[in-house]
C-alpha cells in the first residue's frame with residue numbers, strides 16, 4: 001500500500017494562484033471590451049476623427065454608395081445619405097450620442113434605483129410598501145411603451161431622453177438592490193453596527209451602500225445594452241434624439257425609406273454599430289455578473 | 300468468492316472539477332462483498348462517500364464523477380464495463396435503490412399507479428392494465444390501506460410515511476436480487492421509522508433479496524444487518540460480521556463510533572460525536588486519513604497509509620494496529636520519499 | 642384560497658390605481674394637458690370648454706376623479722386624426738395584434754423549448770453554446786435591425802416575402818419571427834434553467850434508478866415538470882407581445898396596436914397614445930393576476946407562503 005499522487009491531483013495549484021488565474025483570463029470578454037473602448041474613443045475624439053460635418057450635406061452628392069461599390073469613391077468611405085451627408089461622419093458622431101445617452105441614463109436609473117432600493121430594503125415598513133407598490137405598478141408597463149408615452153408628453157430632446165430612460169429603468173434596479181439589502185441586513189457586520197448604536201443613515205451609507213455596489217455595477221453594465229436599444233428604438237420611431245443630430249437609431253429610420261430601392265448602406269452600417277455596442281455591453285455584463293456577483297447569476 | 304451475489308474489488312470513484320484541478324476521492328479502493336439474502340450495513344459520517352458508493356454500484360454517478368478503477372461483480376458479471384443499454388436493464392430489475400430523500404422521489408405530476416407500474420412496463424413489457432393491476436398488489440404488499448383508490452392518487456395526496464412505502468414498492472416491483480436503501484428513514488419520525496424497518500425486513504424475508512442498508516444509526520445496524528462496513532473519508536476502514544465488529548472493534552474510528560452509540564430513541568446525526576473534522580477528500584493527508592483525530596495514532600500513521608489488513612476470513616481493517624506484525628513495523632525505517640510527501 | 646384571491650385582487654387593483662395616478666400626474670405636471678388633449682388649431686372657446694370638462698379649474702383630486710371615472714366608463718377620448726373614439730380604433734386594431742402575437746408565440750415556443758431542452762441535456766456542450774449565442778443575440782439585437790435585415794434579405798435580395806402590410810401568412814412570417822426571436826430567447830433560457838433544475842431532482846434520479854430509457858426519463862418525467870414555468874411565462878408573454886410590438890409593426894407596417902401607437906406619436910394624437918398605454922398596462926396587470934391565481938390552484942405551496 002503506497003501513497004500515490006495522480007497527475008490530476010498534482011496539477012492542482014495553490015488556492016491563491018488559482019484565484020489569480022480565474023481573475024486574469026478565464027472567459028474575459030476581450031473583444032467586447034476592445035469594441036466598447038473603441039466606441040468610447042471615437043465618441044470622445046469625434047471632432048478630430050470625422051472627415052465631414054455630420055449634419056451638413058450637399059444634395060448634389062446624395063445616395064453615394066460605399067467606396068467599394070460601383071459609383072462609390074474614397075471621399076465617402078461608407079457612402080452618403082438622402083441629403084448627401086457623409087455616413088461615416090454621422091456614425092462617428094452617433095457613437096457620441098449613444099455613449100452619452102447610454103451612460104448618463106444608466107447612471108440616472110442606477111442612482112434613483114439604488115437609493116430607493118436601499119431605503120426600501122433597509123427601512124422596511126410603509127416606506128418599503130410605497131416604493132415596492134409603485135415599482136410593481138410601473139413594471140407592468142413595457143419599458144418601450146412607457147418611454148414612448150413619456151416622450152410624447154415632454155417632447156423629444158437628448159436631455160429628455162436621458163431623463164425618460166432613467167425614469168423608466170430605475171424600477172429594475174430598485175427590485176434587485178432591495179433584495180440584496182434584505183439579505184445584508186441579516187449579516188453580522190450590519191447587526192454589530194446596529195448594536196454599536198450607529199444611526200440608520202450612517203449604516204446605509206457606510207455598510208449597505210458599498211456592499212450593493214457590486215450588484216449595481218453588474219446591473220448597470222447589463223442595463224447599458226438595454227438602454228441603448230431603447231434609445232435607438234425611440235429615435236427610430238421619431239420620439240428620441242431629434243434630427244438632424246446623428247443618432248444611430250435615427251439614421252436607420254431615415255435609411256429605411258431607401259432600403260427597398262437598394263440603398264442598403266444607410267441601414268446596415270448604423271445597425272452594425274448598434275449591434276456591436278449592445279452585444280459587447282451584454283457580454284461584458286454577463287462576465288461581470290459571474291465574476292462579481294454569483295447571486296445574480298440567475299438574473 | 301464466486302458464489303457471492305455482489306463483490307466490489309478495489310473500486311474507486313472520484314469527482315473531478317471542471318478545470319480538472321480538484322479531485323475528490325469520494326470512494327477510494329473499496330473492497331466489499333455480499334451473499335444473496337444477506338444484509339450489509341454501511342455506516343460513516345456525512346460526506347464519507349456512502350451515497351457515492353451506492354450510485355457507483357448502479358453506475359448512476361453525477362456527470363462530474365467517474366469510476367476510476369476496480370471491478371463490481373454482480374451475479375458473475377462485471378458491471379463496470381457493461382454497455383450502457385445493458386446496465387439500464389440491471390437497474391430497477393436486478394438491483395433497485397431507495398434514495399436518501401424518498402419524500403422527493405415521487406414525480407408530482409403522475410399517479411402512484413403509473414410510477415409503481417413503470418418498471419414492470421419497461422423491464423417486463425407489461426401492458427398498461429396489467430402493470431396497473433400489479434401496482435395495486437404492490438401497494439397492498441407495503442401495507443397501505445385501500446390500494447384500489449390510492450393507486451389513482453397523486454403523491455401530494457399521501458402522507459410522508461405512505462410515500463416512503465410507495466418508494467419501497469417501486470423498488471420491489473421487479474423482484475430485484477439486491478436492494479440498496481440509502482438512509483431511507485432519516486426523514487421519518489420514530490414510530491414510522493420502526494414500522495418501515497419491519498416492513499423492509501419482511502419484504503427481504505419473503506423475497507429473499509439482499510439488502511445494503513446505508514445509515515448513520517448504529518442502532519438500526521444492530522437491528523437489521525448481518526455484515527457491517529464502516530466508511531471514513533471515502534474508504535472502508537473496517538468490515539466484518541456485525542456481532543464481531545460490535546463486540547471487538549479493531550479500528551479506533553469504529554471504537555469511537557461504538558462509544559457514542561445512539562439509542563433508537565435518540566436524534567440522528569450521532570456520528571459527529573467524535574472531535575475534529577474529516578479530512579478534505581480532495582487533499583488527503585499522506586498517512587492514515589484518520590490520524591488527525593485518532594487517539595491511538597503513532598509516528599508511522601502520519602506518513603504511511605495503512606493497507607487493508609485481513610484479520611480473519613471476512614474481517615478486515617485499515618489500521619496499523621490491526622497489522623499482524625504491528626510491533627515489528629513501528630520501528631521500520633521510513634523511506635525518505637514518503638516523509639517528503641507529507 | 643379565497644383569502645389568497647382576495648388579497649391578490651386587492652394588489653392588482655392597487656397597481657392599477659398607482660398606474661393611473663402615474664399617468665394622470667405625468668400628463669398634468671408636465672404642463673397644461675389641454676395642449677396635449679385639444680386638437681392643434683382649436684378655438685379659444687373650445688380650449689376653455691376642454692379645460693372645464695377636465696375640471697382643470699378644480700382641485701387635483703377632483704381632476705383625478707374625473708380622469709379615473711372617464712376611464713372606467715370606457716370614455717378614452719376622441720382621436721384627432723381619425724375623428725373616432727380611440728377605444729373603437731383600439732378594438733379595430735386588436736385582432737391584428739393578436740394574430741401577430743399568436744404566430745410569434747408559436748414560433749418562439751417551437752424554437753425556445755426544444756433548444757432549451759437540448760441545451761440542458763447537453764449542458765456545457767456544443768448545443769448549449771449554440772443556444773447561448775442564439776439567446777444572447779435575441780436579447781441584444783434591436784428589433785428594427787433584425788426586421789430591416791430580414792427585409793433586405795428576403796424581400797429586396799431574394800424577393801420571396803412581402804416587406805410590409807398585412808394579408809396572408811407570408812406577410813406574417815417576418816414580423817412574427819422578428820418579434821418572436823426575443824421571446825424565443827427568453828423561453829429558451831427559462832426552459833434550460835428549469836430543465837436543469839428538474840434533471841437534478843430526486844424523482845428524475847429515481848426514474849433513472851428504475852432503469853427507464855433516457856428518452857422516457859427526459860421526455861416524460863423531466864419535461865412535464867420543467868415546462869410548467871415556461872408555459873406560465875408564455876401566457877404572460879402573449880399579452881406582453883401584444884403590447885410591445887410597436888417597433889416590429891412599424892418596420893413591417895403591420896396594422897396592429899403598436900402601429901396605432903406609432904401613428905399616435907407621429908400625428909401628435911395624444912388620446913391615442915394614452916389609450917394604448919393605459920390599456921396595455923391594465924392588460925398586463927390583469928394577466929399577471931390570472932396567472933398567479935391559476936398557479937395557486939395548481940400548486941398549493943404558493944398559497945401557504947404568501
Ligand SMILES: Nc1ncnc2c1ncn2[C@@H]1O[C@H](COP(=O)(O)OP(=O)(O)OP(=O)(O)O)[C@@H](O)[C@H]1O
Pocket residue numbers: 314323325343344345346347348349350351352361363399580
Ligand atoms: N457532485 C459532486 N461534486 C463534487 N463533489 C461531490 C459531489 N457530490 C458529493 N461530493 C463529495 O463527495 C463526498 C461524498 O459524498 P456522499 O454524498 O457520497 O457522502 P455521504 O456519505 O452519502 O454523506 P451523507 O451521509 O451526508 O449522505 C463528499 O465529500 C462530497 O463533498
Ligand code: SF4
Pocket residue numbers: 550551552587588589590591593594595596597600605617618619620
Ligand atoms: S492507522 Fe494509526 S491513525 Fe490510523 S486509525 Fe490506526 S492507529 Fe489511528
Ligand SMILES: [Mg+2]
Pocket residue numbers: 349350351399481
Ligand atoms: Mg448520502
